[in-house]
Amino acid sequence: MTPNLSDLYRQVILDHSQHPRNFGSLDGAVAVALKNPACGDEVTLFLDVADGVIQRAAFEGHGCSISMASASMLTELILRRPLEEALHLNREFRRLLQTGQADDPDALGDLEVLVGVKQFPARIKCALLSWNALEQAIEGIDGTGGNPP
Amino acid sequence: MSDFPLLEREMNGKPLIYLDNAATTQKPLAVLQSMEQYYRTHNANVHRGVYQIAAEATDLYEAARGKAAAFLQAKGAENIVFTRGTTDGINLVAQGYLASRLQPGDRILLTVAEHHSNLVPWQRVAKQRGAVLRFLPLRPDGTLDLDVAAREITPRTKLIAVAHISNVLGTIHPIRALADLAHAAGAAVVVDAAQSVPHMPVDVQALDCDFLAFSGHKAYGPTGIGILYGKKDLLAQTEPVQYGGEMIDSVELYDSTWKPAPWKFEAGTPPIAEAVGLGAALDFLTELGMDTVHERVQDVTRYAYEKLTQLAGVTLYGPGLNQTRGGLISFNVGSVHPHDVATVLDACGVAVRAGHHCTQPLMRWLGVHATVRASFGVYNTRDDVDVLVQGIQRVQEVFLP
CATH class of the missing domain: 3.90.1150.10 (Aspartate Aminotransferase, domain 1)
Structure with missing residues (x-):
């Protein structure tokens, strides 16, 4: 099958990549910096967590439109969510990219437009870069119950 | 085509x-057929067997070495080491040739545009020996300023390593002029020719480089094979970095001696079919001209x-x-x-x-x-x-x- 460019580069993706939301750093937050050495994309995800709930989320970095849009949408989606719920969304998003279908598609909101990435296997790692950072951030927080002192 | x-x-x-030919080139039918033909009719290990097909395999392998020598205008096949590729060749020069000659404070001169394969091996040997890496700047258009290079080359400069053609900028660097400057200061010149050998005539004697490395797969040949050219006296002074079968002359329980260059660098069973394929690729290029x-x-x-x-x-x-x-x-x-x-x-x-x-x-x-x-x-x-x-x-x- 011929992959469809307009499925990949939906307007909402271009909008998020050209005008990323929550772009910047957060003082005192948990920060996880990841890079994709194959292509040079870099994302640092900042999570401010209190009482097991994400109070603030932001990201910095540079990369292709898919990695930037995915990170931008991630920070919007996980805001004010309990960590457990953020991990659930993480699993749903990965399922969407792998199978083209999430179990709980409504939960993903705008992120569902990234389903087009499934047709472009080389770009899945771009969409997942910020989500890998989210997983690592939550793993770190789980041990301490919140932001480092 | x-x-x-x-x-x-x-x-x-x-x-x-x-x-994407700078990453790897596609293979002509002649290369594919030569490798299939090798496996179908001549496959045997080289340099050992006394039976007929072992002699055929050895002849094919050594003939490929001769083709590479002719292709690069080298003096002879003894200037040609089979490697895994450009990276492997540069690592051999760094560890086998340069490491034992490098004193603390000695300099290795590169440009800021080098491929990681012509940078990281020199970082490693510099750290091992306390030597210093220096980088030639480029003009805004990506070309080298030979006047700056002349000032940068000092008696402490032991080696200059530079790409013949930058894999990003496309700059063709003036190797012969750099080699003249280097030799006047007693330094050796290593050329990363991965981007030049496939697409332009390269004459190692005219360039007067001391070592030159390229990859078979970027020159219409198979992966897993490359060539390191070296001047005969320098190859003789270079130590092997891999040891084992094939490269030895005689083996005692506690000590061994090596074959002469280039065979002392080829430990273990070499990539024979790949060498045959590379030979066919060089024939293909030579026929085209x-x-x-x-x-x-x-x-x-x-x-x-x-x-x-x-x-x-x-x-x-x-x-x-x-x-x-x-x-x-x-x-x-x-x-x-x-x-x-x-x-x-x-x-x-x-x-x-x-x-x-x-x-x-x-x-x-x-x-x-x-x-x-x-x-x-x-x-x-x-x-x-x-x-x-x-x-x-x-x-x-x-x-x-």
């Missing part, structure tokens, strides 16, 4: 336009440079058309990320490279995170460039409406 079976396939429903290959690639490159220059919002890197440049062009399309450019081109059937091209320090020097690179081979035509240009226009429609 109908000699390249892979080029007949489609990509994403479009005829494949393969413009390297002047013809060079002219063809130059023509397509110049045409592409002119066409890309005419596209609004496209930034090109490296020397302009007033200079001879290698068969590759790095560029960016406005602020669109190179991976997004490459994905749109992929959907148009055009294969290009996007990223840092194994030259992260050069990306910082250029002030970019990444570029798109189109690199041309002997089978590419002006028509291919036209499809590339249409693809870039499609990129602009998607991202810069």
Whole structure:
């Protein structure tokens, strides 16, 4: 099958990549910096967590439109969510990219437009870069119950 | 060209336009057939058997060495070491030749544009021996200033390692002039010829380089095989970095002696079929004529440079058309990320490279995170460039409406 460019580069993706939301750093937050050495994309995800709930989320970095849009949408989606719920969304998003279908598609909101990435296997790692950072951030927080002192 | 079976396939429903030749080239039928023929009729281990097919395999393997020597205008086959590729060859020079000669404070001179394969091995040996890496700057157009180079080369400079053609900028560096400066100061010159040997005539004696490395798979041959050329006295002074069977002369329980160069560098069973395939690739290029290959690639490159220059919002890197440049062009399309450019081109059937091209320090020097690179081979035509240009226009429609 011929992959469809307009499925990949939906307007909402271009909008998020050209005008990323929550772009910047957060003082005192948990920060996880990841890079994709194959292509040079870099994302640092900042999570401010209190009482097991994400109070603030932001990201910095540079990369292709898919990695930037995915990170931008991630920070919007996980805001004010309990960590457990953020991990659930993480699993749903990965399922969407792998199978083209999430179990709980409504939960993903705008992120569902990234389903087009499934047709472009080389770009899945771009969409997942910020989500890998989210997983690592939550793993770190789980041990301490919140932001480092 | 109908000699390249892979080029007949489609990509994403479009005829494949393969413009990633600086990464690897496609293989002519003659190369594929030579390797199949080797396995079908001559396969045996080399340098040992007394039976007929073992002698045939050895003859084929050593004939490939002779073809490489002739291709590079080397004095003889004893100047030619079979390696796994350019990286392997450079590592052999760094550890086998340079390491034991390097004193603390000695200098290794590179340029800021080197491929990681011609940078990281020197970082390693410099750290091991307390030596210092120095980097020649480039002019804004990506060319070397020989006056600056002359000032930078001192009696402490033990070795200069430079790409013949930059794999990002396309600059063709003045190897002979650098070699003259280096030799006057007692330094050795190592040439990363991965991008030059496949697409232009290379004469190691005219260049007067001390070592020169290239990869078979970038020269229309198979992966897993490359060539390190070395001057005879320098190869004799170079220690092996791998030890075992094949490379030995005689073995006692506690000590052994080696064969002479180049065989002392080829421990273990070598990639015999790959050597045969590389020999066939060099025959293919020789039959075409390297002047013809060079002219063809130059023509397509110049045409592409002119066409890309005419596209609004496209930034090109490296020397302009007033200079001879290698068969590759790095560029960016406005602020669109190179991976997004490459994905749109992929959907148009055009294969290009996007990223840092194994030259992260050069990306910082250029002030970019990444570029798109189109690199041309002997089978590419002006028509291919036209499809590339249409693809870039499609990129602009998607991202810069």
